Amino acid sequence: IDPLIAKDELKKKLFATGIPAVPGAATGHVVFTAQDAEKWAAEGKDVILVRKETSPEDVGGMHAAKGILTATGGKTSHAAVVARGWGKCCIVGCEDLHIDMKAKTMSVGDTVIKEGDKITLNGTTGEIFRDELPLIRPTQSEEYNTLMKWADSVRTLKVRTNVDTPYDAENAVKLGAEGIGLCRTEHMFFDTEERRLAIQRMILAESNEARKEALDALLPIQRYDFIGIFNAMDGKPVTIRLLDPPLHEFLPHTETEQKHLAKALGMSFNEVRRKIERLKEANPMLGHRGCRLCITYPEILHMQVRAIMEAACECKKIGTKVYPEIMHPLVMDRKELEILARETRRVAEEVMKEKGVRVRYLVGTMIEVPRAAILADQIAEVADFFSFGTNDLTQMTLAMSRDDAGRFLTDYMDEKKTGILKHDPFQSLDQEGVGRLIKQAIGLAKPVKKTLKIGICGEHGGDPPSIEFCHINGFDYVSCSPFRVPVARLAAAQAAIKWPPKGAKRRAKRKG
Incomplete structure (x- = not known):
């Protein structure tokens, strides 16, 4: 984040704080699923993927996102380890964060951020800010x-x-x-x-x-x-x-995603759901x-x-x-x-x-x-x-x-x-x-x-x-x-x- 930004301005825009898992900074539109992260990124938009936690099935969306934010986890959780491998800004364990997947919102106290709103992550300090903040790219000497x-x-x-x-x-x-x-x-x-x-x-x-x-x-x-x-x-x-x-980590968890998978594989939804449940x-x-x-x-x-x-x-x-x-x-x-x-x-x-x-x-x-x-x-x-x-x-x-x-x-x-x-x-x-x-x-x-x-x-x-x-x-x-x-x-x-x-x-x- 540009060091010229006044501390008072940063304080006003502070939304939440989590565990800094991967240093650096990222800004983009909030999305709540890996699929949306891939879709929005393919349209040329910078996105921040927000999840309660991540699993291997989220890797495509994690890769597409500019930064990753999770409500749970620590510095060696799945999100942290994968993001660190890419050098991608990541904050985990933001336990004050309430994510509503149906409404596609996240909130801390009375402050609500909707899908598509812009946020900025500071992966060095674990701070999450409302809105897009100017970033600078460091150089090697x-x-x-x-x-x-x-x-x-x-x-x-x-x-x-x-x-x-x-x-x-x-x-x-x-x-x-x-x-x-x-x-x-x-x-x-x-x-x-x-x-x-x-x-x-x-x-x-x-x-x-x-x-x-x-x-x-x-x-x-x-x-x-x-x-x-x-x-x-x-x-x-x-x-x-x-x-x-x-193996169950490779499979979708929501009903909508399971129906999509059943159609793609030419199987019935009930059959897919039954097999996924059996693998848990x-x-x-x-x-x-x-x-x-x-x-x-x-x-x-x-x-x-x-x-x-x-x-x-x-x-x-x-x-x-x-x-x-x-x-x-x-x-x-x-x-x-x-x-x-x-x-x-x-x-x-x-x-x-x-x-x-x-x-x-x-x-x-x-x-x-x-x-x-x-x-x-x-x-x-x-x-x-x-x-x-x-x-x-x-x-x-x-x-x-x-x-x-x-x-x-x-x-x-x-x-x-x-x-x-x-x-x-x-x-x-x-x-x-x-x-x-x-x-x-x-x-x-x-x-x-x-x-x-x-x-x-x-x-x-x-x-x-x-x-x-x-x-x-x-x-x-x-x-x-x-x-x-x-x-x-x-x-x-x-x-x-x-x-x-x-x-x-x-x-x-x-x-x-």
Whole structure:
């Protein structure tokens, strides 16, 4: 926001305050659905998407919007994580906000804002203002480039990025990313209506044959995206996470949207509604998601691995260097990963044989379930790499939801009140609890497989104290949102200066 605007004027226009999730500013017309965000943006209008909370089905509208505002959530909620990956201004957890979806209004006290009204978000402070305010675009200085060169010459930790599209991959490389530590394949399904319908047809399929037919339609879409990402990251490693969210998150929730889907798929509305209701779970975060989907529906694994390897082979044929790393999320047991890794390697070998091309690839897992950290030595026997998914690992270890904890975390962090926690564990790693689990997992796994690659792909990968922890404990890389890559590069250099290799090892041993 233009700093020349008088503070009194800003105070008059202040509408509400939430949690600043992604810095920057954005202004636009208020819309309340992802579909309207896409529609209005296609008409050339700048929009701010306002939701109670977001889910994967909102990604298309989130991408189209200039900024995102949610009534619930914290700094690692879905809206915050996705927006941070794009560098898109985002405010979450605005709990004073009352959203009326039928009337298409939002209100705080007696002040009401209607669909189409303009607002301005300050993602740095969490402030929401009525009306459109003038914005200015920041620029990088030559001093910044010099500082980054110094940092890169000192650090030992590699810095990767969390991106899902070729465009974001190209941008991340410009910011200094040395690979992709997390490519979330589910986000690829929401770019267009065609893609959304394809994944929804697969989810609602009655038989294996119908599901495979729908997956066959998705395969070229995924292959195309992977080709773009591999080309953008030419010669840099790309860690691709197979499908993670529970399937119901891909499906519409309102009656109007469900009727539209039924018509598009040639199904009855009652049939669609019944299937969606059947897929709902009481606690989806701990439900049928992650690698469990591929255990139940191995055809999903077959399609995604085939798309990855066909893209890798095609890129290698034209001279692009490719290093795919296929990652299974939410693993909790050695046998579970063994089954999935065996199928992954079978499909990969099959594709390479068909294409007459050899590609070096790795198969690994996210360590985000406490049981997986405890059994890390067993899981390491069948994994080429570990990537610590600290968002979910923190949730499960502390028994705190990252979407709801914001309501009471301040009580836990307030020194005068309790001082139970020193900081927000979703922003900076809980080194005493979650950190101990991570150190234990590495200590168990490395003797079993010395070549095991270790990384982190949760939001902590862009937090300086957490990056220092990773340096001390022998991580190979950290991975964070593209616009946090410069911060990570600088933090990694500071950690290397503070804890040179021998000192880092002594420190880890002493803390362990």
